Amino acid sequence: MGVNGAIPKLPSKRGTYLRNCWYVAGWSDDLTDTPQAKVFLEEPVALFRDGDGVAMAIGGRCPHRFAALGDGSVIDGALACPYHGLRFDGSGVCIHNPHLGDPPPKASVPAYPLVERYRLLWIWMGDADKADTALIPNFAWLDDPAWEAVRGVTLAEGHYELYSDNILDLSHANFVHPALVASAFTQGERKFWQDETHAYSRYTQKNDYISPALAGVLGVEGRKQDFFGEVTWHAPATLFFDYRAGEPGTFVEDMKALLSLHAFTPETPDTTHYVWATSRDYKLGDTEFSEGLHAALSFAFEHEDLPVIRDAHRLMAGQDFWDLEPLVLNGDGGGVRARRLLNKMIKFEASNA
Numbered sequence: 312m313g314v315n316g317a318i319p320k321l322p323s324k325r326g327t328y329l330r331n332c333w334y335v336a337g338w339s340d341d342l343t344d345t346p347q348a349k350v351f352l353e354e355p356v357a358l359f360r361d362g363d364g365v366a367m368a369i370g371g372r373c374p375h376r377f378a379a380l381g382d383g384s385v386i387d388g389a390l391a392c393p394y395h396g397l398r399f400d401g402s403g404v405c406i407h408n409p410h411l412g413d414p415p416p417k418a419s420v421p422a423y424p425l426v427e428r429y430r431l432l433w434i435w436m437g438d439a440d441k442a443d444t445a446l447i448p449n450f451a452w453l454d455d456p457a458w459e460a461v462r463g464v465t466l467a468e469g470h471y472e473l474y475s476d477n478i479l480d481l482s483h484a485n486f487v488h489p490a491l492v493a494s495a496f497t498q499g500e501r502k503f504w505q506d507e508t509h510a511y512s513r514y515t516q517k518n519d520y521i522s523p524a525l526a527g528v529l530g531v532e533g534r535k536q537d538f539f540g541e542v543t544w545h546a547p548a549t550l551f552f553d554y555r556a557g558e559p560g561t562f563v564e565d566m567k568a569l570l571s572l573h574a575f576t577p578e579t580p581d582t583t584h585y586v587w588a589t590s591r592d593y594k595l596g597d598t599e600f601s602e603g604l605h606a607a608l609s610f611a612f613e614h615e616d617l618p619v620i621r622d623a624h625r626l627m628a629g630q631d632f633w634d635l636e637p638l639v640l641n642g643d644g645g646g647v648r649a650r651r652l653l654n655k656m657i658k659f660e661a662s663n664a
C-alpha cells in the first residue's frame with residue numbers, strides 16, 4: 312500500500328532491482344482472510360489465503376480494467392476482483408467469470424513464489440524456476456519460543472539502500488537516537504568485511520558504559536560492560552543485528568543478547584516496506600516490559616531514523632547515489648560494501664537474463 316494506504320503513484324522510469332532473491336513481504340499472521348494490495352519492486356501484487364489457508368501471491372492488477380486485485384475478497388478459495396468479480400486462483404489463472412460466458416482464455420496474472428517461514432512472508436520477484444527456499448536467510452530465532460519479539464511494520468519514504476546504510480553504520484545512533492548515545496558507536500573498535508552475498512559491520516568496546524536506554528533494557532544501569540554489535544546484511548536488503556553486552560571479561564557467546572531483524576523491501580524507488588523485530592531471551596511473557604521495549608524501539612526506528620532518511624532521500628532528488636559523490640567516513644565500511652555487492656549482483660543478473 313502506498314503512503315496514504317492506497318496504491319502508490321508508480322514512476323514511469325523504473326528502478327533496477329535484484330529479482331532472483333527472497334524479499335520480506337510482511338508478517339505472516341498479518342495476512343488474514345482479508346487480501347492485501349501491495350507493490351513490491353514497482354510491481355502490483357495481491358496477497359491472499361486460498362481455501363486451505365495457504366498464503367498466495369499473484370499479480371495485483373486485474374487484466375480487465377486494471378483494478379487492484381488485493382482490494383478484492385476470497386470466494387471459494389479464489390481471489391475475486393473488487394471491480395467486476397473475475398476470480399483468480401493462486402496460480403494467477405482466471406477460473407470464474409460472473410458475467411455471461413467462460414473466463415476469457417488469456418485471462419491470467421503472474422504468480423509469485425511465496426513462503427511462510429520464521430513468522431514472515433518471503434516473496435520471490437524473479438524467475439520462479441530459480442526460487443530456492445534454501446536461499447531464505449536464517450531468522451529461526453523469530454520462531455523460537457525461547458525468544459520473545461517485539462515487532463513492527465511500516466511504510467518508509469526513501470530508497471531502500473539508504474535504510475540498509477542506516478543499520479550498517481551504527482555511528483548514527485549518537486546523533487539520531489539521544490537515548491542510545493554510547494562511545495561504542497563512535498570510538499569503539501570497528502570491523503567491516505564481506506563475502507559473495509553478505510556485508511558485515513562489527514562494533515566492539517570493552518569496559519565502558521552502554522547507552523542509558525539499552526542499559527535499562529538489559530538491567531545493567533550504571534555498570535560498565537563489554538559491548539559487541541554485529542550487523543549482517545543479506546542481499547538485497549534484509550539485515551540481522553546481533554547486539555550483546557556483558558560484565559567486563561564475559562565471552563561474547565555468554566553475553567546478554569538482543570537480536571533484531573531489519574528488512575527493507577522496495578515498494579518504489581522512493582518508498583520502502585520496513586519490517587522490524589527485536590527479540591530477547593529473558594523476561595519472557597512480561598507484557599509491561601514488552602510494551603515499553605516496543606514503544607522505545609518503534610519510536611527510534613519509525614520516528615527518529617525515518618524522518619532523517621526521508622529528508623535525505625528528498626534532497627537527493629532522484630539523482631544516483633554515487634553521482635552525488637558522497638563523502639565516505641570510517642563508519643561507512645559496511646554500507647559501501649553492501650552497495651557495491653548489490654550493484655554487482657544486479658548487473659550480473661541482468662547480463663545472464
Ligand code: FES
Nearest residue numbers: 373375376392395
Ligand atoms: S477490473 Fe477486474 S473484473 Fe473488471
Ligand SMILES: [Fe+2]
Nearest residue numbers: 477484487616
Ligand atoms: Fe537508527
